[in-house]
Amino acid sequence: MTNPLKNKIKFLRYIILLFIVSASGACDKQTVYHAFQSIPQAGWKRQDTLFFKVAVPDSQTYYKLTVEIRNRNTYPYQNINLSVCYDSPESKKLQADTLTAVLADKEGIWKGDGWGGLYQSAFPAGSIKIEKPGDYLFKVAYTLPDDILPGINDVGVKLQR
Template sequence: MKNLLKHKTVLRKSLILLFAASFCMACDEQTVYHTFQSLPAKGWQRKDTLFFNAMVPDSATLYNVSVEVRNRNNYPYQNLPLLIYYDSPEAQNIKRDTLELKLADSAGIWLGDGWGGLYQSTLSAGRIRIGKAGEYRFKITHLLPDEVLPGINDIGIKLKR
């Protein structure tokens, strides 16, 4: 009986420690904006542009921008070429960049983290200097010739100080 109580106490302490550690890791003050947009199950339309409206609180700060992609097993290619650009409160299309996100190796093995047919990959999209606090609009389109691109589940943007 004492042994059972001892194990329950150890288990309870372990769970509390695990909860506290995960709570501390979730509080990432460096991340200013992080969100995903889900795409239709049938696929990402070639003409569809994804818009991300990020409220940026600090001016004169250098931010790291990254693009995150969640793909399914039915994505037909190794790479995903993307066009990313953004608008500031004063001007449109300030910075434009083409990114090549490698999702699978030459043997067709998915490179991202995941399981159960869904994988997440992250690619740095560079650094931007925010001149004025306000709402910035990031835009992403895919550059493949497919009218409907299957297998992309979600696209995300992350801004970190």
Template structure:
């Protein structure tokens, strides 16, 4: 009978430890920015560049940039080519880079995670050096021959230390 309170205390301490561990893992201090922009259901028009305004407070450091795509079953290609560039807080445009995202394998099987006809794929897009704190404007456009690109749901970027 005397072991029952002791076991209860051990169980309570275990639950508290599990709760604290889950809280600490839920707070990702390495992610500086993570956001998606939804695309129209009728398709992404060539003239519609996506803009992400990212406020960066820590300068003189390198950040990892990732591109994220949510596509539907009716996306017509295996790959997606995106042109990515950004402006510094001084409105200086840096050169654009083309990022290739493989959304399906050669058999046409979607590589991303998902279900119900919607799949999410994340691809590292390199690292960038932030020299000055402030708001950086990321610009994303697709580099494919279509005037209207069908089958894409959302485009996102993630910036991590």
């Protein structure tokens, strides 16, 4: 009886060890910041620029910036044009970049991952060199002509080493 019991205990130890190794490997040490801001159900107003305050720990490092969009199937366009910029800790405003995010193909099929009428897509917004550690303020706004843009659920920013 002790031999089958020892085998079960050994098997459980291997399972626990496998779980611990998997969980520790799942941690993304390259991501410095990743957050979303919700957009009101009524729509994203033109004057509602989104602000993301990011504490950047390392200087003299290049970071990859990604903008993520969660859209509902009620979004009326294939694309969304965004203005993305950031301010440094010295309050020096840096040039804004324009990003065209393609959310649907020509047939109207949503490109993002999702279900139940909500889709998430990620768009690389380039790499930036951080000269000095500190708090950076990232700003995201849409540049379409609509005063209120319906169908956008959340907008996120991800910064990775």
